[in-house]
Amino acid sequence: MKDYNSYQLQDYLVDPDFQHWVLVNGFSDPTSEWYRRLELNHTQAQIAKEAQELIIASRICERPISSEYTQSIIRNTLETIRSQENQAPERSRNWLLPFSVAASVAVLIIGTWFIYFSDQNLQSDQFTTIKNTETTGAYQPIALSDGSTVLLYPGSTLRFPTEFNGTQREVFLEGKAFFEIAKNARRPFLVHSQEMVTRVLGTSFLVDAFEDRDNFEVVVKSGKVSISTKAAYEKMASEVALEPNQRLVLQRKEQMMVRSVIATPQIDKISPNNIQPLIFTDTTIDNILTTLSGRYNVQFSVEGSSLADCSLTTTFGDEPLFEKLKIICQAIGPSTHYKIEGNKIIISTKGCNN
Numbered sequence: 001m002k003d004y005n006s007y008q009l010q011d012y013l014v015d016p017d018f019q020h021w022v023l024v025n026g027f028s029d030p031t032s033e034w035y036r037r038l039e040l041n042h043t044q045a046q047i048a049k050e051a052q053e054l055i056i057a058s059r060i061c062e063r064p065i066s067s068e069y070t071q072s073i074i075r076n077t078l079e080t081i082r083s084q085e086n087q088a089p090e091r092s093r094n095w096l097l098p099f100s101v102a103a104s105v106a107v108l109i110i111g112t113w114f115i116y117f118s119d120q121n122l123q124s125d126q127f128t129t130i131k132n133t134e135t136t137g138a139y140q141p142i143a144l145s146d147g148s149t150v151l152l153y154p155g156s157t158l159r160f161p162t163e164f165n166g167t168q169r170e171v172f173l174e175g176k177a178f179f180e181i182a183k184n185a186r187r188p189f190l191v192h193s194q195e196m197v198t199r200v201l202g203t204s205f206l207v208d209a210f211e212d213r214d215n216f217e218v219v220v221k222s223g224k225v226s227i228s229t230k231a232a233y234e235k236m237a238s239e240v241a242l243e244p245n246q247r248l249v250l251q252r253k254e255q256m257m258v259r260s261v262i263a264t265p266q267i268d269k270i271s272p273n274n275i276q277p278l279i280f281t282d283t284t285i286d287n288i289l290t291t292l293s294g295r296y297n298v299q300f301s302v303e304g305s306s307l308a309d310c311s312l313t314t315t316f317g318d319e320p321l322f323e324k325l326k327i328i329c330q331a332i333g334p335s336t337h338y339k340i341e342g343n344k345i346i347i348s349t350k351g352c353n354n
Contacts, residue, residue, distance in 0.1 A: 005041060007048075008047065012052075021034045022052045023167070039236075049236050126162045132343070138343045139152060139296065140156075144164075145164055147182035147323060148189065149179070150178070152175075156173065168187060169188070170189075171192070173207055177206070179205055188200065194209050194230075194252075200225045200226075201223070205242075221318075227239060227250070227257065245262055278316040281313050282311050284309075292321070298344075299344045300344070304351070306351070307349060322338075333349065333350065333351065333352060336354075
């Protein structure tokens with residue numbers, strides 16, 4: 001029987017069950033055995049988090065460090081140690097030298113390994129920053145690489161990777177935004193907003209986190225999210241779960257989270273995309289776009305041929321906005337696609353069935 005309470009860093013790194021748990025993103029599953037075990041022991045949770053980061057980091061880079069590069073590091077390190085050893089008193093050179101050589105080489109190789117992987121990770125995760133400077137109150141629509149939609153409120157800024165790499169999808173928000181997250185149970189979506197972290201698998205919700213506010217707020221329209229303070233997230237500590245029609249307020253000064261239930265009409269006022277499904281029966285594309293424009297508070301324009309004679313029968317639920325647009329473009333014809341320019345979504349087309 002393993003004594004997990006006495007585990008050290010190396011024990012986690014070589015434990016195949018722990019490795020598997022990390023690589024399948026088990027640390028975001030509160031029902032998993034490892035999650036429950038570590039939740040009861042904060043000291044072990046901190047050690048486990050270090051091991052988790054090392055295991056994930058070791059899988060980031062596809063190109064290994066060459067043996068020649070490693071040998072050059074060792075060679076240069078040994079030369080430095082020998083030059084220092086020649087200047088040291090005779091007594092200190094005898095029994096400490098083997099240990100100092102081994103320790104120095106290990107530290108330098110590990111340090112170089114981390115620098116190498118960090119550099120590779122920074123190069124692979126190119127970030128885009130968008131700020132909504134609109135003065136009319138219109139949202140800035142943002143299409144993320146995983147199919148998720150973000151409606152960014154005026155005065156707000158979102159920083160996100162061009163492509164999501166790794167086991168998690170992470171974005172950084174300053175201000176207020178409504179999120180419609182594409183479902184992916186194996187890759188949780190995290191919104192970092194000042195000292196609050198919101199974690200989801202696939203849902204729609206609102207985050208209100210302006211830096212100059214005393215309180216932050218999260219409101220869930222559909223699905224389920226988990227919220228924690230930044231400090232609690234870093235320690236793998238407890239989260240507060242939110243379900244539809246629930247609001248969480250983070251009182252920043254006290255670092256206290258208060259959860260409450262709100263009525264559906266309030267959700268409809270808060271959410272750019274209300275709960276009722278959209279049902280279209282032989283409806284013109286122009287009318288469909290007008291309806292979406294009113295629901296999401298975004299502007300559409302059409303380039304190329306007119307869509308006045310194009311009709312569509314479909315029902316939209318809680319799909320992200322850009323999933324809805326993808327369905328519309330595919331229904332119009334293979335030449336039709338959309339692009340985003342500022343606060344406007346432009347649909348380019350050669351007409352129906354073209």
